[in-house]
Amino acid sequence: MQRSFSIELPSLVPLQLPSRMETHLWYVVPEEVKSKSLLKQYSQLLSPSENDKVLRMRGDELQKNALLARTLVRTTIARYQTNNVVDPRTLMFKKNMYGKPEVDWQNYKNCNNPPLHFNISHTDSLIACGVTVHVPVGIDVEDKERKIKHDVLALAERFYSTDEVKFLSTIPDPEVQRKEFIKLWTLKEAYVKALGKGFSAAPFNTFTIQSKAGTTGGYSLCKEKTKTCNGEWKFGLLELADSHYAAICIEDDQASGGAVSVDIAS
Amino acid sequence: MASSFCSSISMQAPISAKTTRFSLQKPVSIFNNRKTNLSFSLHRRSMPARLAVSCAVKQETVEKVSEIVKKQLSLTDDQKVTAGTKFTELGADSLDTVEIVMGLEEEFGITMAEERAKEIATVQQAAELIEELVQEKTA
Numbered sequence: 001m002q003r004s005f006s007i008e009l010p011s012l013v014p015l016q017l018p019s020r021m022e023t024h025l026w027y028v029v030p031e032e033v034k035s036k037s038l039l040k041q042y043s044q045l046l047s048p049s050e051n052d053k054v055l056r057m058r059g060d061e062l063q064k065n066a067l068l069a070r071t072l073v074r075t076t077i078a079r080y081q082t083n084n085v086v087d088p089r090t091l092m093f094k095k096n097m098y099g100k101p102e103v104d105w106q107n108y109k110n111c112n113n114p115p116l117h118f119n120i121s122h123t124d125s126l127i128a129c130g131v132t133v134h135v136p137v138g139i140d141v142e143d144k145e146r147k148i149k150h151d152v153l154a155l156a157e158r159f160y161s162t163d164e165v166k167f168l169s170t171i172p173d174p175e176v177q178r179k180e181f182i183k184l185w186t187l188k189e190a191y192v193k194a195l196g197k198g199f200s201a202a203p204f205n206t207f208t209i210q211s212k213a214g215t216t217g218g219y220s221l222c223k224e225k226t227k228t229c230n231g232e233w234k235f236g237l238l239e240l241a242d243s244h245y246a247a248i249c250i251e252d253d254q255a256s257g258g259a260v261s262v263d264i265a266s
Numbered sequence: 267m268a269s270s271f272c273s274s275i276s277m278q279a280p281i282s283a284k285t286t287r288f289s290l291q292k293p294v295s296i297f298n299n300r301k302t303n304l305s306f307s308l309h310r311r312s313m314p315a316r317l318a319v320s321c322a323v324k325q326e327t328v329e330k331v332s333e334i335v336k337k338q339l340s341l342t343d344d345q346k347v348t349a350g351t352k353f354t355e356l357g358a359d360s361l362d363t364v365e366i367v368m369g370l371e372e373e374f375g376i377t378m379a380e381e382r383a384k385e386i387a388t389v390q391q392a393a394e395l396i397e398e399l400v401q402e403k404t405a
Contacts (some may be wrong), residue, residue, distance in 0.1 A: 058345050058346070059357070062355075140360075159364060200384060205380075
């Protein structure tokens with residue numbers, strides 16, 4: 001009977017911490033995880049309350065995805081503890097006062113834990129976890145082919161800033177317009193998640209994210225009311241597994257300029 | 267399970283324009299296995315009064331909200347949606363929630379302030395906010 005308590009997963013490969021302005025992005029494609037016994041082992045990594053939440057999801061696919069999301073977070077963070085071997089099961093999490101999840105290091109007597117920040121995002125078809133050191137991070141992923149059930153411009157007019165609506169309305173091709181809407185959505189979500197103060201701290205129509213002129217892949221954040229743009233928040237937008245847009249936002253108090261550098265692994 | 271909680275009962279006598287309103291401080295389950303009797307004694311009036319009961323959340327609203335949620339999330343028949351169902355438990359992400367809000371606004375002819383809309387986590391909460399806004403509109 002003792003056997004059922006031991007995890008027979010291969011031991012986790014340790015990872016080097018990201019550098020200060022680096023974000024590591026880890027992702028898993030749920031469709032590729034087919035082994036039921038592996039999923040069972042994964043559920044042994046979760047805390048009782050996490051398992052409860054998984055079971056509350058309505059449907060097998062949703063439960064599997066919820067399980068994979070928590071597993072991804074626990075195993076990823078555990079791998080960065082290069083000084084001590086950390087069992088992913090022992091990691092504890094708490095929420096900041098606005099509800100943003102973060103690692104709770106109180107368990108560990110060794111105070112040399114790296115100031116790791118993480119953020120996860122999931123869609124039906126992909127789950128991603130971004131990791132940074134020292135700076136808050138927000139990520140959001142969306143399926144490129146995701147169908148928007150409402151008229152894209154109507155949604156934008158309802159929720160986006162005036163400049164963003166202007167930008168979207170100049171796009172003649174509805175397919176391209178839909179894709180740009182989604183890209184913008186992921187960027188805006190990533191910012192709000194990086195900010196970590198809840199949705200009401202930064203309603204979507206109070207800020208604009210736009211491509212930075214003269215850069216490839218650079219974006220800037222501007223306030224809707226004042227039209228001021230500060231360089232405090234850095235963005236990166238990329239395509240994952242050919243199927244998803246992923247946006248990353250990190251705080252850069254040193255405002256060093258330039259785009260976010262991203263290492264991706266699955 | 268009694269799923270309707272009524273917080274106010276209004277009685278209207280057919281001839282007089284006056285309405286006597288009984289409002290209960292706490293929500294009370296009035297329909298309890300169809301065994302509960304309602305009896306009110308009207309001291310001054312002897313003519314029959316029509317009893318109209320308005321509940322905190324109408325079943326009809328809950329059903330309409332559930333329909334919109336089911337459509338937006340393309341749910342299968344075995345994924346049941348009840349008043350207490352959380353949108354996240356159905357796999358709704360933030361973009362789904364926003365589309366659900368738009369769907370509800372269109373269906374009920376209301377506008378939800380973003381901060382209120384984002385607080386909605388269950389079908390019940392959506393229905394409550396909707397009825398509040400509809401009432402404000404018709405007031």
